[in-house]
Structures are given as C-alpha cells and as structure tokens.
Amino acid sequence: MKTTASQQVEVVTDILCDACGTSVVPDFQKKHRDNLNDFSDYGMLNASYGYGSNQDGESFHFDLCESCFKELTKKIADIRTLNSGSL
Template sequence: MRQFKEQTRKVKEVTSIVCNKCGRVIPVVEGVPQEDVLTVDKRWGYFSEKDNRRDHFDLCESCYDELTRNFKIKMEEE
C-alpha cells in the first residue's frame, strides 16, 4: 500500500510503502524505496467474479518469500 504526500493537485510523491500482509513500512527517500517490494496491480476480466475490479497491493521481500515457498508448483527462477 503506497502512502503519498500531495505536492500539487496533479503530482503525488510516494513517502512510504506498507506491506499489505505484515504491515512493515518500507521508507522511500527521494522517490526510491529503500528495499525492494513486489507490487501487484490486477484488473480483473470479464470471466471472473470480480469483473473490472482493480486490486493493488505491495508485499515486502519476507512476505513474498513466505507466499512463494508454499507454491505447489515451484516458480521458475533465472
């Protein structure tokens, strides 16, 4: 979840990113997150029960690791 400070009506500056799973705050300095995060922005399609809904969330690296560790089919890594 991104937290913003409004600079002007049209310009918003990200001040921090909060992991939606654990709530840990990742600071942002001059627009740059101080840790890497997974950002998901999903617009659901016609054949889902969430037709046209947009979901957006952020996960810290620890929560990402916890999520992917439980995959039945392991993801590919390069």
C-alpha cells in the same frame, strides 16, 4: 519575467507492506532520497480481471515486503505441488 509561488506537492514518504505493515523501503534509501515517488525495488502483486470473468472487473494491488513476498512464493509453490499431485 517569471512569477513564482510555492506549492505543496504530495510525495511518497514511505511504502508499507499490505500484509504485515512494515516498511518495504530500507532505512538508507529513506535517508538519501527526497521522496520515494519512483521507488520500485520491492514486491508488488497486481491483478485485474476483465468483464465476464468470475471477479468481474475487479482489480487488486498489494505492496509486499521481502519476507511476505517470500511467504507468498512458498504458498504458490505449495499450490503447484498440490495440483501436480492431483493430475
């Protein structure tokens, strides 16, 4: 015999961009999914620094929407250009 109980489970209902605050999840995905626990079609920036580095043991995680991620890749390209000019 099985006994049952209804439990409250925490689920991901939306994912917001850490830079501009807009949702990174398209509306149709929100409508057609029960939850967004395994949604991963968006930009993520992760960094973790080991002990002994300048950022000693720190870790960073940013969720980013498409346009902010684009801005970030532009910035990286700019930094690359700047550095290649000084070589």
